[in-house]
Amino acid sequence: MNRLNTHTLYALALRLAPLSLFAALFIAFGLLSDRFLSLANFRNILTQSAHVAVMAIGMTFVLLVRGVDLSVGSVMYLVAVVMGLYLTGLPLVLQIPIILMIGAIFGAVNAWFVTRLRIAAFIVTLATLFIGRGLALYFSETKMVFQSDAVQTLGRSSFMGVPWAIWIAAVVAAAAWVTLTQTPYGRQLYAVGADLESAAKAGIRVKPIVFSVFCICGACAAVGALISASEVGAAAATFGYQMEFPVIAAAVLGGTSLFGGRGGVFGSIFGAALVQTTENGLVMLNANPYLYPLVNSLIIFVAAFVDGRRRVLTERLEQRKIRTEA
Amino acid sequence: MTEVGNVLTNSSGETLSRPAQALRWLFFSDYLVLALTFVYVGALWPFVPEIVSLSNLVDIFLQVLPLFIAALGVMIVLMVAQIDLSATSIMAMGCVVGASIMTSEGGYLAGSPIAAAAAIGAFIAIGLLIGLLNGVCTAVFEMPSFLVTLTTMMFFSGSAVWYTDSGSSIGSLPSAFLALGYGGIGGLPYAAIITVALAVAVHVGLTRTVFGRWLQAVGLNPSAAAISGVPVRRVVIGAFMFSGLLSSLAAIIYTARLEAGTPILGQRILLDMIGAAVIGGVSLFGGKGKVIGVLFGVLFLSVVDNGLQLLGLSLSSVYAIKGGVILFAAVTDAVRHNLMARG
Numbered sequence: 001m002n003r004l005n006t007h008t009l010y011a012l013a014l015r016l017a018p019l020s021l022f023a024a025l026f027i028a029f030g031l032l033s034d035r036f037l038s039l040a041n042f043r044n045i046l047t048q049s050a051h052v053a054v055m056a057i058g059m060t061f062v063l064l065v066r067g068v069d070l071s072v073g074s075v076m077y078l079v080a081v082v083m084g085l086y087l088t089g090l091p092l093v094l095q096i097p098i099i100l101m102i103g104a105i106f107g108a109v110n111a112w113f114v115t116r117l118r119i120a121a122f123i124v125t126l127a128t129l130f131i132g133r134g135l136a137l138y139f140s141e142t143k144m145v146f147q148s149d150a151v152q153t154l155g156r157s158s159f160m161g162v163p164w165a166i167w168i169a170a171v172v173a174a175a176a177w178v179t180l181t182q183t184p185y186g187r188q189l190y191a192v193g194a195d196l197e198s199a200a201k202a203g204i205r206v207k208p209i210v211f212s213v214f215c216i217c218g219a220c221a222a223v224g225a226l227i228s229a230s231e232v233g234a235a236a237a238t239f240g241y242q243m244e245f246p247v248i249a250a251a252v253l254g255g256t257s258l259f260g261g262r263g264g265v266f267g268s269i270f271g272a273a274l275v276q277t278t279e280n281g282l283v284m285l286n287a288n289p290y291l292y293p294l295v296n297s298l299i300i301f302v303a304a305f306v307d308g309r310r311r312v313l314t315e316r317l318e319q320r321k322i323r324t325e326a
Numbered sequence: 327m328t329e330v331g332n333v334l335t336n337s338s339g340e341t342l343s344r345p346a347q348a349l350r351w352l353f354f355s356d357y358l359v360l361a362l363t364f365v366y367v368g369a370l371w372p373f374v375p376e377i378v379s380l381s382n383l384v385d386i387f388l389q390v391l392p393l394f395i396a397a398l399g400v401m402i403v404l405m406v407a408q409i410d411l412s413a414t415s416i417m418a419m420g421c422v423v424g425a426s427i428m429t430s431e432g433g434y435l436a437g438s439p440i441a442a443a444a445a446i447g448a449f450i451a452i453g454l455l456i457g458l459l460n461g462v463c464t465a466v467f468e469m470p471s472f473l474v475t476l477t478t479m480m481f482f483s484g485s486a487v488w489y490t491d492s493g494s495s496i497g498s499l500p501s502a503f504l505a506l507g508y509g510g511i512g513g514l515p516y517a518a519i520i521t522v523a524l525a526v527a528v529h530v531g532l533t534r535t536v537f538g539r540w541l542q543a544v545g546l547n548p549s550a551a552a553i554s555g556v557p558v559r560r561v562v563i564g565a566f567m568f569s570g571l572l573s574s575l576a577a578i579i580y581t582a583r584l585e586a587g588t589p590i591l592g593q594r595i596l597l598d599m600i601g602a603a604v605i606g607g608v609s610l611f612g613g614k615g616k617v618i619g620v621l622f623g624v625l626f627l628s629v630v631d632n633g634l635q636l637l638g639l640s641l642s643s644v645y646a647i648k649g650g651v652i653l654f655a656a657v658t659d660a661v662r663h664n665l666m667a668r669g
Binding site: 068113117118119120122123124126127128129130131132133134135136137138141142245248252258259288290291292293294296297298300301304305307308309311312 | 409463467468469470472473474476477478480481483484485487488597600601604610611640641642643644645646647648649650652653656657659660661
């Protein structure tokens with residue numbers, strides 16, 4: 001009994017670890033810089049983290065079924081290029097469904113290779129990362145691609161005092177939360193991630209579910225491109241380059257496991273905010289820009305460490321149960 | 327691989343003609359990638375005849391050597407069903423620290439006769455230490471190696487830039503060290519001698535030693551290996567340290583050729599290394615990998631790269647074609663797998 005209590009305490013500490021990290025960062029940055037703890041700066045952090053949050057939500061779907069999508073950065077660039085080169089004449093209401101389609105189709109290509117040919121998602125998306133960026137560079141001829149006025153206005157304006165970037169992220173988050181927690185599809189997704197074979201035996205059609213998560217991730221990457229491109233106003237050849245790293249990091253920081261079956265929407269938003277808070281705080285402190293990757297990687301490392309410990313603990317608890325029954 | 331080919335030709339071989347049988351054997355053998363390399367060269371020959379010129383072949387050969395060493399490290403980690411993304415950061419870190427030790431412009435050991443040797447020691451120590459860190463985090467703390475090596479990659483690449491203050495490169499390296507790049511004995515480059523010795527050592531290590539068996543066992547089924555008395559944790563840590571060691575040895579050759587220490591050393595070859603290993607038949611799920619396969623994979627990617635450069639293609643096409651090649655290799659592997667399973 002006593003042992004169980006220590007375990008619950010340990011589990012609680014592990015669950016609270018990302019939150020305490022967040023709090024510690026806030027206090028540290030707040031003490032070191034008087035500009036950090038202001039309403040305007042919080043709004044900045046949220047706006048800047050919106051695109052990572054949206055993409056991390058999409059990544060969460062893929063990670064939940066033990067997949068991974070490395071091609072999100074390339075999808076982001078491809079979408080931004082297509083938007084700036086070919087869709088400038090269209091109103092925003094038409095642009096958005098088109099880019100969502102592009103993202104989803106790109107995801108469907110990944111999904112086809114993963115589900116049909118059973119190639120590891122890591123390799124498929126590594127290859128499409130290159131193909132997607134190559135395709136986009138071919139369209140853009142490696143030049144800067146400027147966005148239409150409609151897209152740029154979206155980045156500058158706000159609705160009810162809140163920037164559109166945050167509204168868009170909120171809508172995506174709400175839709176994803178409802179899908180994951182309130183629908184049969186969401187429950188099946190968790191089941192497939194937790195134990196693929198048992199899920200298949202229980203009559204869940206695994207392949208369509210795995211297929212769909214890649215499409216969702218692609219579409220989310222397209223939304224991320226819209227948000228980011230509307231803020232920057234243009235897409236350089238490095239737009240979205242290596243974006244997969246902060247996106248996966250945000251999802252994992254938020255408690256989504258790389259081993260499938262565990263994670264959620266709010267965790268991913270939290271993770272994105274954490275990554276962005278660090279960056280923002282370092283800017284506020286006028287830190288040496290070469291330190292950014294060092295601090296960022298340390299924070300991701302801590303999150304991965306906690307995730308690993310938590311998984312080991314869960315496994316141990318499950319093992320004990322089996323032994324007492326026997 | 328030959329036994330699989332034999333089984334196939336025996337089971338349904340009577341009706342096949344000899345060339346068809348040969349093609350079938352080739353499709354299932356390790357030599358498929360090599361054959362594809364020749365097909366590629368043959369296809370490009372009419373457009374860029376210089377691809378088969380002696381100087382170009384020497385170029386390709388010299389390019390292959392360090393990439394091959396690094397890809398062998400990737401293979402060993404893949405064999406225990408883990409992944410190592412940190413190789414390029416090990417190269418960058420070793421490169422700047424090693425160069426700062428031996429450079430004659432204010433290096434720690436400038437002008438000293440042991441400067442080059444000390445720098446090489448530093449390269450190797452950095453490779454082993456980062457490998458140890460990766461291995462301990464993966465094996466003891468049970469963190470996913472993808473994330474562990476991702477963070478070590480970010481951290482040490484960042485550190486290398488920070489170490490050199492804004493990423494300037496360090497020149498004036500001692501000539502004894504630079505000889506490792508292009509020098510040699512009796513026409514044989516040192517780099518080639520080192521590479522061949524390492525390749526043979528890895529091959530023997532994998533096929534003839536207990537550690538090689540352990541690597542395979544851990545990769546195929548870690549729990550079964552643990553029950554059978556394999557020290558799983560130590561094997562995984564060993565695999566990561568070995569990968570780090572090989573990365574640092576590749577970095578020594580790259581640095582000696584570049585004649586400078588720079589924090590962006592090897593930044594672009596991470597994908598080539600993993601791609602070469604996978605094209606060479608190393609499974610991402612562990613337990614499967616051969617030195618000769620990796621050699622063919624590295625050769626294939628280098629020749630593809632070289633051909634694209636000779637054709638003068640734009641950056642976008644090079645990106646897209648490389649991605650396509652990796653996907654093609656993965657698809658071929660999947661198709662072969664399915665066919666073999668059907669027998």
